[in-house]
Amino acid sequence: MASSSSRGLTFKLHPLVIVNISDHYTRVKSQLNLPPSLTSTSSAATSNNNNNNSNGGENNQQKPPRVYGCVIGVQRGRTVEIFNSFELIYDPSTRSLDRSFLEKKQELYKKVFPHFYVLGWYSTGSDAQESDMHFHKALMDINESPLYVLLNPAINPAQKDLPVTIYESELHVIDGVPQLIFVRSSYTIETVEAERISVDHVAHLKPSGGSAATQLAAQLTGIHSAIKMLNSRIRVVHQYLVGMQKGDIPCESSLLRQVSSLLRRLPAIESEKFQDDLLMEYNDTLLITYLAMFTNCSSTMNELVDKFNTAYDRHSRRGGRTAFI
Amino acid sequence: MDSAIAQKTWELENNILTVETPDPSSDSIFYYDEAAQAKFQQEKPWANDPHYFKRVKISALALLKMVVHARSGGTIEVMGLMQGKTDGDAIIVMDAFALPVEGTETRVNAQADAYEYMVDYSQTNKQAGRLENVVGWYHSHPGYGCWLSGIDVSTQMLNQQFQEPFLAVVIDPTRTVSAGKVEIGAFRTYPEGYKPPDDPISEYQTIPLNKIEDFGVHCKQYYALDITYFKSSLDCHLLDLLWNKYWVNTLSSSPLLGNGDYVAGQISDLAEKLEQAENQLAHSRIGPLGPPRKKEESQLAKITRDSAKITLEQVHGLMSQVIKDILFNSVRQSSRSQNDQSGPEPMIET
Numbered sequence: 001m002a003s004s005s006s007r008g009l010t011f012k013l014h015p016l017v018i019v020n021i022s023d024h025y026t027r028v029k030s031q032l033n034l035p036p037s038l039t040s041t042s043s044a045a046t047s048n049n050n051n052n053n054s055n056g057g058e059n060n061q062q063k064p065p066r067v068y069g070c071v072i073g074v075q076r077g078r079t080v081e082i083f084n085s086f087e088l089i090y091d092p093s094t095r096s097l098d099r100s101f102l103e104k105k106q107e108l109y110k111k112v113f114p115h116f117y118v119l120g121w122y123s124t125g126s127d128a129q130e131s132d133m134h135f136h137k138a139l140m141d142i143n144e145s146p147l148y149v150l151l152n153p154a155i156n157p158a159q160k161d162l163p164v165t166i167y168e169s170e171l172h173v174i175d176g177v178p179q180l181i182f183v184r185s186s187y188t189i190e191t192v193e194a195e196r197i198s199v200d201h202v203a204h205l206k207p208s209g210g211s212a213a214t215q216l217a218a219q220l221t222g223i224h225s226a227i228k229m230l231n232s233r234i235r236v237v238h239q240y241l242v243g244m245q246k247g248d249i250p251c252e253s254s255l256l257r258q259v260s261s262l263l264r265r266l267p268a269i270e271s272e273k274f275q276d277d278l279l280m281e282y283n284d285t286l287l288i289t290y291l292a293m294f295t296n297c298s299s300t301m302n303e304l305v306d307k308f309n310t311a312y313d314r315h316s317r318r319g320g321r322t323a324f325i
Numbered sequence: 326m327d328s329a330i331a332q333k334t335w336e337l338e339n340n341i342l343t344v345e346t347p348d349p350s351s352d353s354i355f356y357y358d359e360a361a362q363a364k365f366q367q368e369k370p371w372a373n374d375p376h377y378f379k380r381v382k383i384s385a386l387a388l389l390k391m392v393v394h395a396r397s398g399g400t401i402e403v404m405g406l407m408q409g410k411t412d413g414d415a416i417i418v419m420d421a422f423a424l425p426v427e428g429t430e431t432r433v434n435a436q437a438d439a440y441e442y443m444v445d446y447s448q449t450n451k452q453a454g455r456l457e458n459v460v461g462w463y464h465s466h467p468g469y470g471c472w473l474s475g476i477d478v479s480t481q482m483l484n485q486q487f488q489e490p491f492l493a494v495v496i497d498p499t500r501t502v503s504a505g506k507v508e509i510g511a512f513r514t515y516p517e518g519y520k521p522p523d524d525p526i527s528e529y530q531t532i533p534l535n536k537i538e539d540f541g542v543h544c545k546q547y548y549a550l551d552i553t554y555f556k557s558s559l560d561c562h563l564l565d566l567l568w569n570k571y572w573v574n575t576l577s578s579s580p581l582l583g584n585g586d587y588v589a590g591q592i593s594d595l596a597e598k599l600e601q602a603e604n605q606l607a608h609s610r611i612g613p614l615g616p617p618r619k620k621e622e623s624q625l626a627k628i629t630r631d632s633a634k635i636t637l638e639q640v641h642g643l644m645s646q647v648i649k650d651i652l653f654n655s656v657r658q659s660s661r662s663q664n665d666q667s668g669p670e671p672m673i674e675t
Contacts, residue, residue, distance in 0.1 A: 015571070016389050018563055023386040023420070026557040028454055087453035104449055111425040111442065155562045162566045189570040193502045193583060194396035195389065196574050201507045202385040202554050203564040212637055219505060219641045222575055223648060229572040230652075268653040278650060281581060285636075285643040288592075292629075292636040295599075299629040302606065 011147070011166050012081040012190035015199050017071060017122075018164060020085045021151045024067045025124050032065060068123050068135065070102065071149055072109060072116040080147070081190060083116055084109070090135060097138045120147030126154065128167055128182045136169055137180070145169065148182060162189075359456065362410050369489070375519050378550060380415040381492065381511040385556035385564070387421040392507060394423045395465035396498040404464035406443060407494065408450070408457040416492050416550075419457050422446055461492030468499040468587060470530045470540075471510030478543045481514045492550070503584040503638055514547040521548065531631040533594045534601070576649065581642035591635050598628050 068090040073082040086105050089098035106118060121139055123132065128150055139146045145168065152163035167182040174181070191199070200222065237259060243249040244256075387407060394403055405423040409416065424439040447459065462484070464477070473481065473493060484491040497508040515521060532540050556564070602624035 015564075015567055016393060018567065019386050019389055019560060022557065022559045022563050023384070024454075026559055031454065031456075087455075089453060101449060101452060104445065108442065108446055108449065112423040153559055155558060157562075159566065160569065162563070162570060189567065189574070191571055191574050192393070192396065193578055193580075194392050194498055196571065196578065197501055197505060198389050198392040198507050199564065199567065199571075200575075202388060202556055202560075203568065212633070215637060216641070219644070222505075223645060225568075226572040226576040227648075227652070229569070230576065266653060267655070270654065278646065281646065282643060285639045288636050288639050292632040295625075295632045296629050299623075299625040302623075302625055 008078060009168070009185070010079050011185055011187035012079065013149075013164070013166070013187050014073075014081070014083050015189065015191055015195060017082050017085045017149070018151070018162075019199075021067070021069065021122050021124065021149070022153070024069060024087055025065075025151070025153050028065050028067050066124055069121065070105070070118055070139075071120050071122050071147065072113070073119045074115055074117075075119065080119060082119055082147070082149070084113065085122055085149075088121070097135065102142075118142050118146075120149065122149040122151065124151050124153050126152050128165075132182070133169075133180060136182075362458075365411055375513075375515050376521075376548065378411075378414055378416055378490065378492070378513060381418065381494075381550045381552045382412075382415055383418045383509075383552060383554050384420070385554060385560050387418045388507070388509075388554060390421045390423075391463050391494070391496055391509075392498060392501060394421075395463075395467070395496045396502070398465060398467065398498070400467050400499075402465050402467065404462060406439075406459050407461040407463055407492070408447075408455065409460040410457050411460070411490050416460055416490060418460065418492070418494075420455060421463060459488075460490060461494060463494035463496060465496045465498055467497065468590065469497070469533050469536050470500065471495040471497050471508055472530075472532070472540050473512050473514070473543060473547050474536070474539050475543050478514055478546050481512070481547070482517065485514060485516070493547075499584075499587050503580065503587050505580065505638075505641065509552060511550040511552050512547045513550065521545070531591075531627075531634065533590075534597050576645075579642070579646065581639070581646060584638070584642070588635060588639065591631075595628060595631055595635070598624070598631075602628060 067087065069085050069087040071082050071085045073080065073084065075081070086109060088105070089101050090096070109116065118139070120143065121135060123135075128148065132148065136146060136148055148167040148169070150165045150167065152165075154163070156163075164187075166185050166187050168185050169180045170183045171178055172181050173179075240249065240255075241259065244251055387409075391405065391407075394405055397403070403423065404426055405421055407418045407421045409418040409420070411417065425442060426439050443459070466472070466474075472495065477493065477495075481491070481493045484493075491513075493512045493514075495510050495512070500508040605624055
């Protein structure tokens with residue numbers, strides 16, 4: 001069902017959406033695992049027996065509940081940027097979407113984020129299913145080509161890639177019948193500076209405050225890990241190219257073209273103006289450092305003078321000489 | 326991986342209390358126990374002890390939402406509400422949402438306008454499966470630090486009378502972006518006339534001159550709570566994987582460009598404070614009777630600390646610029662010396 005999309009739309013996903021969906025899922029899952037004395041009050045999709053882990057646990061294999069919701073964002077030209085999301089009420093057994101709820105929520109979000117509109121919907125699970133098409137079609141009257149964001153909540157420690165996939169719907173003719181099928185699309189993670197810092201903060205628990213040394217260490221660690229990633233990625237490409245040269249791997253000219261164009265982009269900027277600007281920034285920073293040092297020195301000097309005055313004035317007063325008040 | 330070892334040693338040296346990596350069975354914090362919460366509401370253990378709540382636990386989602394919302398307001402203060410529950414002496418914030426109100430610094434009653442929105446939102450949330458109640462409010466102080474202004478204090482005192490338990494959180498998105506770490510503070514006010522038993526030592530932060538009076542008048546009327554963060558096991562997993570994608574953003578972020586205005590503002594503010602300090606010091610030249618015993622840092626020492634902080638952030642920003650330049654520009658074997666940026670660093674020891 002999933003082949004690569006040829007539509008040409010670029011998707012940008014914000015980490016907030018991912019954390020949102022994950023939180024929704026965790027909430028619903030933990031509401032279902034309740035102590036035997038209380039009854040379930042959850043309103044999510046399927047009803048399940050109580051079990052803690054989805055793999056393992058006592059007797060029956062529990063199917064993790066599916067959660068549904070809506071994603072909102074902006075579409076500018078061919079770029080679709082998904083900023084935020086909220087939950088929806090959907091009953092998969094009757095296949096009914098709670099319309100009034102959706103509209104209410106839309107209204108509320110419009111008040112706070114007037115630029116965003118509904119771009120599609122999300123759900124959890126391991127793969128896109130036929131039944132999802134119904135939900136998809138239901139949303140088509142709000143947005144004529146909605147997106148489907150699927151998050152796979154199974155925690156697989158060997159996994160290297162983000163278990164989030166974005167599907168679009170395309171009209172394909174299968175066996176003479178035009179049908180809508182899901183088609184996978186690629187996306188990039190887009191983030192604003194503030195979002196990146198808070199994600200970093202929660203993910204790696206950076207220390208707040210502390211001496212200059214810890215702050216420096218934190219900053220450099222961040223950059224170091226990023227450079228490490230860059231290095232490892234380059235190594236992968238390098239190995240691939242070496243393999244191609246040796247003949248182990250069949251030559252793929254499109255890939256070679258991409259690598260060559262990438263290499264030709266270095267050096268990134270090499271103009272006089274850039275050098276001048278960089279030097280100017282450098283000098284500005286040195287100047288600020290100089291000023292700070294200066295302030296530090298004058299403050300120390302001030303303290304020294306105070307101590308000096310305290311020590312010597314008292315001395316002179318005791319000696320009988322009049323201080324100049 | 327030796328990066329993991331390096332991180333562990335660094336964490337150990339700095340006494341970082343890591344929240345244990347949650348495993349699926351400890352996601353219990355997400356479970357909302359309605360009966361227990363109702364019971365807690367009735368008992369009201371906070372009614373007798375103004376200092377009852379000492380800690381705040383904020384979920385990853387709430388933090389992310391609040392910071393993004395605060396940043397989206399730019400230089401305008403924005404506000405919103407937080408939902409969650411209580412747990413002993415800790416208030417747990419599970420989620421946050423924004424309110425369509427602006428400019429809380431000049432309007433005491435901003436929350437009244439938002440009531441309708443709040444009620445609607447809470448209703449829809451309950452339907453969708455989020456059962457927690459509103460447990461606090463947050464707002465932003467873009468560029469001037471995390472503390473409660475006079476209006477904030479009176480709003481919070483009102484809240485603590487009628488909507489207990491309630492928490493006030495302040496976020497500074499400008500400083501967050503400038504310093505590269507989240508600037509956030511959680512506060513509760515003391516009731517009218519209550520004198521705190523001891524002076525709590527709060528982390529020093531620089532306050533711009535035009536706000537410093539407001540800060541000073543009210544700073545004794547509230548206390549700060551410790552903030553810790555938590556995330557679910559799925560969040561952990563996803564965030565780890567997310568790193569695979571957004572290391573690009575880490576490398577490509579240019580703090581110098583984004584923070585130019587803010588830094589310029591800070592420096593001019595510092596200049597004004599210097600002038601003030603100069604006047605103050607000029608008047609107190611009289612021997613041992615004049616200057617107070619070193620109970621508080623002198624004005625000049627504070628200024629020195631502020632200037633060191635600004636410089637630090639600048640240098641960090643420049644470091645990333647230079648690193649990027651070396652990585653991507655010096656393919657043609659240009660002779661750029663790499664050891665310049667390490668020079669100024671050791672001298673600025675605070």
